[in-house]
Amino acid sequence: MSLLYAAVRRRGPGALAWHLGALVILAVVLYPVVWTLGASFKPSAEIIGALDLFPADPIGDNYTRLTEGIADIPISTFFLNSAYIAVGSVVGVVLSCSLTAYAFAKVRFAGRNVMFAIMIGTLLLPYHVLIIPQYVLFQELELINTFTPLLIGKYLATDAFFVFLMVQFMRGLPKELDEAARLDGCGHLRTYWSIVMPLCRPALVTSAIFTFINAWNDFMGPLLYLNEPDKYTVSLGLKMFIDQDAVADYGGMIAMSLVALLPVLAFFVAFQRYLIDGMATSGLKG
Amino acid sequence: MSQNNGMDRRQLLRLAGLSAAGLGLTAAGCGSGGSGSGGPVTIRHSWWGADDRAKKIQQCVGLFEKKHPKIKVKTDFQQYPDFWKKFNTQAAGGNPPDVIQNAVTFLRKYEAKNVLLDLSPQVEKGNLDLGGFRSGLEKFAEIDGKLLGVPVGSNSMALVIDEKVYEKAGITPEIGWTWDDWLAGLQKIKSGQKIAGDAGPHGVMYLYDLILRQNGKAFFSEDGMGFGEAELLPYWTEALERVKSGLYADPGKVEQIKPASATAKGLSAGEFTWDNFSVRYSAEGRSSYGLAPIPSTDGKKTGQYLGSLMLSGTARTKHPAEVATFISFMTHDPEVARIMGYDRGVPATTAQFEAYQPADAPSKAIGAYETAIADAGVLEPITPHPAGADVIEAAFLRIGADLALGKTSPKDSVKQFFSEAKTALASN
Numbered sequence: 001m002s003l004l005y006a007a008v009r010r011r012g013p014g015a016l017a018w019h020l021g022a023l024v025i026l027a028v029v030l031y032p033v034v035w036t037l038g039a040s041f042k043p044s045a046e047i048i049g050a051l052d053l054f055p056a057d058p059i060g061d062n063y064t065r066l067t068e069g070i071a072d073i074p075i076s077t078f079f080l081n082s083a084y085i086a087v088g089s090v091v092g093v094v095l096s097c098s099l100t101a102y103a104f105a106k107v108r109f110a111g112r113n114v115m116f117a118i119m120i121g122t123l124l125l126p127y128h129v130l131i132i133p134q135y136v137l138f139q140e141l142e143l144i145n146t147f148t149p150l151l152i153g154k155y156l157a158t159d160a161f162f163v164f165l166m167v168q169f170m171r172g173l174p175k176e177l178d179e180a181a182r183l184d185g186c187g188h189l190r191t192y193w194s195i196v197m198p199l200c201r202p203a204l205v206t207s208a209i210f211t212f213i214n215a216w217n218d219f220m221g222p223l224l225y226l227n228e229p230d231k232y233t234v235s236l237g238l239k240m241f242i243d244q245d246a247v248a249d250y251g252g253m254i255a256m257s258l259v260a261l262l263p264v265l266a267f268f269v270a271f272q273r274y275l276i277d278g279m280a281t282s283g284l285k286g
Numbered sequence: 287m288s289q290n291n292g293m294d295r296r297q298l299l300r301l302a303g304l305s306a307a308g309l310g311l312t313a314a315g316c317g318s319g320g321s322g323s324g325g326p327v328t329i330r331h332s333w334w335g336a337d338d339r340a341k342k343i344q345q346c347v348g349l350f351e352k353k354h355p356k357i358k359v360k361t362d363f364q365q366y367p368d369f370w371k372k373f374n375t376q377a378a379g380g381n382p383p384d385v386i387q388n389a390v391t392f393l394r395k396y397e398a399k400n401v402l403l404d405l406s407p408q409v410e411k412g413n414l415d416l417g418g419f420r421s422g423l424e425k426f427a428e429i430d431g432k433l434l435g436v437p438v439g440s441n442s443m444a445l446v447i448d449e450k451v452y453e454k455a456g457i458t459p460e461i462g463w464t465w466d467d468w469l470a471g472l473q474k475i476k477s478g479q480k481i482a483g484d485a486g487p488h489g490v491m492y493l494y495d496l497i498l499r500q501n502g503k504a505f506f507s508e509d510g511m512g513f514g515e516a517e518l519l520p521y522w523t524e525a526l527e528r529v530k531s532g533l534y535a536d537p538g539k540v541e542q543i544k545p546a547s548a549t550a551k552g553l554s555a556g557e558f559t560w561d562n563f564s565v566r567y568s569a570e571g572r573s574s575y576g577l578a579p580i581p582s583t584d585g586k587k588t589g590q591y592l593g594s595l596m597l598s599g600t601a602r603t604k605h606p607a608e609v610a611t612f613i614s615f616m617t618h619d620p621e622v623a624r625i626m627g628y629d630r631g632v633p634a635t636t637a638q639f640e641a642y643q644p645a646d647a648p649s650k651a652i653g654a655y656e657t658a659i660a661d662a663g664v665l666e667p668i669t670p671h672p673a674g675a676d677v678i679e680a681a682f683l684r685i686g687a688d689l690a691l692g693k694t695s696p697k698d699s700v701k702q703f704f705s706e707a708k709t710a711l712a713s714n
Contacts, residue, residue, distance in 0.1 A: 045569060045570055045571075048543065048545060070337045070340075071337050071341055071363075072340075072344060131375060132375060135375050135376075135381075139379045139380060139381045223364065224376075227330065228361075229363065236364075239365050239368060240336055240337050240340070241336060242365060243334060243339070243365045244365070244366050245334070245335055245336075245366070245630070246335060246338050246339060247566050247569045248566075249337065
C-alpha cells in the first residue's frame with residue numbers, strides 16, 4: 001500500500017510503469033494459486049484438460065468428499081500426525097540448536113573451531129547418501145514405524161544450518177551483556193536462558209518457521225519410516241488420491257492441498273509478527 | 287572457566303534429562319508389538335495404488351483375518367513410483383514387507399539381489415494352491431525353477447478406440463486384422479473426420495514387443511535386448527513421418543494434456559495400452575470407448591501374452607507359511623474377487639473369474655476381450671524381463687516422445703536408446 005501511495009505522490013511515469021510491471025509479475029506468480037483454488041471447485045474430469053481458470057458451475061463435492069476420509073482413515077488423522085511432527089520438530093530445533101549455538105558462540109573450549117568446522121561440513125552431505133545407513137540404524141534400534149526417527153535428530157541439534165544461523169546471531173550480541181550477567185552471578189545456563197535466548201528471538205523465530213514448514217512438507221522421511229496409513233502425514237495422504245492403476249481423484253487431492261496449506265500459512269502469519277518485532281528490538285540493543 | 291562450573295554441569299544435566307524425557311514422550315505410544323511364537327503372527331503387505339484399492343484390500347484382509355484368526359495382516363500403500371522408492375530402501379535396510387504387489391518387470395531385478403522368496407517349498411507343503419489358474423497364467427513367475435510370485439489378475443495389450451469415431455468411419459476391427467488394415471483405418475479417419483487416428487504408439491515398449499514377437503523376435507532376451515538398431519530405426523523413422531502427416535496425434539498437445547489420455551480428450555481416435563486401463567477413459571472423456579484387438583503382421587499371430595500384477599513374498603520373511611497362506615487366499619477365494627472386481631486386472635483363477643460378474647460396461651468389455659483373445663488362441667507365454675527392464679521401458683517412452691517432438695532425429699534417438707539400454711542392463 002505504501003508503495004502505491006508513494007507512486008501516486010510522485011506521479012512519475014517511471015514509477016507508474018514500475019508498479020504496472022510489478023502487478024504483471026504478481027499476476028504470474030499468483031496464477032498457480034488462483035488456478036488451484038478454481039480447480040478445487042471443479043469436477044475431477046474437468047480439472048485436467050480444461051483450460052478455464054474457474055468452473056462454469058462450481059461444486060463443493062471435493063471438500064465434502066474430504067470428510068469421508070481416505071482409505072477409511074479420517075483426514076484429521078493425517079493432520080494430527082503432521083502437526084505432532086511439525087510442532088515436535090520446532091520445539092526440538094529451537095531448544096537443541098540454540099543450546100549448541102550458545103556453546104559455539106559463547107563458551108571457549110578445546111577443539112571448538114574444529115568441531116564447528118565439522119558441523120558445518122555436515123551441511124555438504126547430500127541427504128540421499130544418508131538414507132540407507134540411517135534406515136539401517138533405526139531398523140536395528142527397532143524404531144521403524146514410529147515418529148522417533150523423524151524427530152530425534154531435531155532434539156540432537158543435527159540441523160547444522162540453524163546452529164550456524166544462531167551462532168552468527170549470538171556472536172553479534174555485545175560481550176558486555178554476558179559479562180554483566182556473570183558479575184551478577186549467572187552461570188552459563190542462566191546466561192543462556194535469561195540473556196541470550198530473549199535477544200536471539202529473530203533467529204529463533206526464523207528457525208522455527210523454516211523448521212515447521214520443512215517438517216510439514218517433508219515427504220521422504222515419513223514415506224520411509226512410517227509403515228501404517230494411520231500414522232501417515234498430510235504429505236503422504238495427498239498422494240493417496242492418485243495412482244497410475246486407478247481413476248484419479250484430482251478434485252479431492254487439490255481440495256486437500258489447499259486445506260493442507262492453511263496450518264503453514266497460519267503458523268507463518270502468527271510468527272512473522274515476532275520476527276519483525278524481534279528485528280526492531282535487536283536494532284536498539286546498542 | 288569459572289567457579290560456577292560445577293553448578294553449570296548439574297544444570298546442563300538437568301536440561302539434558304528434560305529433553306531426553308521429551309524424546310521418550312515422542313517414542314511412547316508408537317511401540318510395535320513383537321510377534322511371539324504360538325500367538326498370532328503379523329505379516330506386512332504393501333502395494334501400490336490409491337484410495338479405492340486400499341478400501342478393497344482392507345476388506346479382503348478383514349475377511350482373511352476372520353478365516354485365519356492366527357494371522358494378522360498390516361497393510362501399507364503408496365503410489366507406484368513412491369512404492370518402489372520405499373521398497374528399495376526397506377529391502378536394502380533389511381526390513382522389507384512380507385508380501386508385496388509385484389510386476390513381471392521387476393522379477394529378475396530382485397531375484398538377482400535375492401530379495402524375493404521362492405514360494406515352491408510352500409506349494410509342496412500345501413500352503414499355496416497353484417491349481418485353477420486361467421490359461422496363459424500358469425507358472426507365470428517361475429524363473430530358473432524358483433516360484434517368485436503368483437498372479438492375482440491379468441491384463442493384456444489392446445487398442446482402446448473411440449467407438450463413435452470408428453463407427454462413423456465405418457471401421458470394425460476384428461481379431462485377425464493386420465497392420466495394413468489398421469493403417470488404412472487411420473487414413474480414413476484422418477481424411478473423413480480430421481482427427482489423428484492414433485495417439486502415437488512409438489514410445490510404448492509393450493506394443494513394440496508385440497510387433498517384434500510377430501516377426502519372431504522380442505524386446506528382451508533372457509539377459510539383454512532382443513532386437514537391434516536395424517529393427518528400431520525404420521520403426522521410428524516411419525513413426526516420425528506419421529506424426530508429421532497427422533496420422534498420429536500432435537505430440538506437443540499429447541504432452542500438454544498429460545496425465546489425461548489423448549484418446550479420452552479427443553486428440554486421437556485410439557491408442558495402445560493395457561486393457562484394464564480402459565476403465566479410466568469413460569471417467570475422463572465424453573465419448574464411448576471400446577477395446578479392439580492388436581493388429582498382426584500375418585493375420586494370425588499377435589504375439590500377445592497376459593501380463594499381470596502378482597503377489598510376491600520377500601526372502602527375509604520370518605513367516606513363509608503365513609505369507610503363502612495369504613497369497614493363496616487372495617488368488618483363490620471367490621469372495622475376494624467379488625470385492626476386488628477388475629481393480630488389479632481380470633482375476634487370475636477360474637474360480638475368481640467366474641465369481642465376479644462385472645456390471646459396468648468398461649469392465650464387461652475387458653472380460654469379453656480377454657475371453658476372446660484366449661479363445662482365439664493367440665496367447666503366448668510371457669518371458670520375464672532382465673534386470674533393468676523398468677529403466678529401459680522409461681527410456682523408450684521418453685526418447686520416443688522426444689523423437690516425436692522433433693528434438694532428436696530418428697538416427698540419434700535409436701543410438702541414444704541403445705546406449706541407455708546398455709547402461710541399464712549393465713548396472714542392474
